[in-house]
Amino acid sequence: MSDAHVSDTHLPVAHQFEDEDQQFKSYSLGMWVFLAQELLFFGGLFTAFIVYRHMYLDAFVAAHHKLDWTLGALNTTILLTSSLTMALGVRASIMNRWRATIGWLIATCVLAFGFMAVKYVEYSSKFEHHLWPGGDFQFNVEGVDAGGAQIFFGLYFVMTGLHGLHVLIGILIMAWLAVRVYRMRNQVTDYIPIELAGLYWHFVDLVWIFLFPMLYLVG
């Protein structure tokens, strides 16, 4: 099975650029600078977590036992696998194989949905057990400051919530890219947006790699 025949081997160059090379390097640098911004965006929250963990060590340890690390580990596996499928998608697009590209993009979307489904299960159980810090928060562990635990869950929801928002945005981007690749299937695959989306997706994965041990594992 071979992909469609391709006649034109050049990508379109936007008016502000001189050539394909300058265009590719600019987009790529732009994405890295954007990711640096993202790093600082999450950085504020990580700082807050470290400060409060230091202030309320006992409460944070007690609170983290309420998280289900098996679900967290499952999500880590799902997300790492999705990074692999994304990387394969980028490779397929560079090799100009549009069917494979769409396939890997859809696989990544499906895994991302899987991640959100597990997150939904986790969130629901937290609500059931009155661990949502905004409403009637209940946390009764002997000798532990419930206020500290409330902050733990505040940070838990804000951090995983923002991360989840990034996952949702990733799903939208990948779905859009899949449609775009299909529409342009008879031309050279414009792999730049797919490569940039790949960078973004690996970053989202990387944030989770830090969130998972910090929230679920460290006791």
Next chain:
Amino acid sequence: MSATTSIEQRGSVNYLNCDYSLKSWLITLDHKRIGLLYLIAILIFFLIGGSMALLIRYELLTPQGDFLLSDTYNKTFTMHGVTLIFFFLIPSIPAVLGNFLLPLMLGAKDVAFPRLNLLSWYVFMAGAVLGTIALVSGGVDTGWTFYTPLSSTFAHGAVVLAVSAAFVAGFSSIMTGVNFIVTIHMMRAPGLTWSRLPLFVWAHYATSLIQVLGTPVIAITLFLVGVERVAKIGIFDPNLGGDPVLFQHLFWFYSHPAVYIMILPGMGVISEVIACFARRRIFGYDFVAYSSLAIAVLGFFVWGHHMFVSGQSMYAGMVFSVITFLVAIPSAIKIFNWTATLYKGSIHLAAPMLFALSFMGLFTIGGLTGLFLASMAMDIHLHDTYFVVAHFHYVMVGGQIIAFLAGIHFWWPKMTGRMYPEGMGKLSALVTFIGFNLTFMPQFILGYMGMPRRYHSYPEEWQVLHVLSSAGASILASGFILTIGYLIWSLWYGDKASANPWGAKGLEWQTPSPPPTENFATKPVVTEEAYHYTPELREEEKEYEHV
């Protein structure tokens, strides 16, 4: 100006006359038009924020708090700060002059991401609309700093709207920063090496680094304040075990570097203006260039000097104090090098140069008084007094706004194709200088005597100084209104500008005024360093009669 140039230009198509429809402006991808869109937007916010300043100064004419009641007064100074910082000063030079000039200075057709550039303007306007709604739907009384727990628990009014406005506007600032970094790295004309870049570009590179690395931290901090108010998830609320001082740490981690977003671009403008009107190569180019980066980097490690009296550890305070003193070094390098550039220069006192000289004096005072505040013992006495108010107004107004005016006058012919009236320009430089000093010099004394900021009543013995300050504010306001007036007048009645009315160096002067949409007819090639000035105007540069 020769008659042939103007005839030639009248017939030519440029970025302004290529399409007059409103739609062509609202969907434009041209960096020059986007710069002008920003100019119009920030002018509106300048007028709003400036009017609030006048209300504040009017209230402070008398010792009694009678014109504005306490609540209204708090809302007035809050919206004064929020409007002028987030919606005027931060975008002022980068988004207007930077947008307009960077691609021209680099010899490029546009910025690297024109669509992102336009998006940044719409995001900015969305933030601005939120801010305006916050203003008319009850206002905010927390001060522009939104300190918790006042902002998260106790404050009345539209805190969530106001922090959302700053949050959204922050993303427009990030977009501009990303765009500029990539543009400067990737879009330079052949031969334009880093060591040949105009210092305006270096300053914007440093500014962009701060915008990209600092702004997300305040975004997340303001987001948490909003979450705390709306969803009652306490991160900073002491009732829930939260730490309000953490808010201050996160807030100043951005907001101190942000102060340098509000001065570095101004320094870039001054380097261009000084070199041109002293007709000398800038003294110590490398030092001026790298001092911008040094200010940007050091700026990230001084936030604790806002918290000397917030219960921060004394040893942390000492470290922050020392690093703050270090910022004085790159700042002083700039002032010294500009002064050395003037030495034996062939100085022409055109209006942009007068503004630039005014900047040098005012910024020096603003910077040096910063050192008073950086020493912990002094700061305990001066913290939250009018001394602080005067200090940062000397940097933000005396620095950035004066530099903005220097830049607007300097590049006005390039942006609009018209000369501003030179006599009026000189008058404006003089009036703003006098008005500014009269407004804020008495505030140093008031602060030293103990007048706290954010109060609308005060003991009677301070009335003379307050009256002086209010009188100065009215002079300063007349200066600004005069400037806005004659600049708008010049759009129709100003002399036609030639391509290079100042005989200035830099690629932006090698294309017609106003430039064509694609900036350059042929791709420029750079063969010499920046600021290759000769003491006297060369024959071909003598077209400008006003100098």
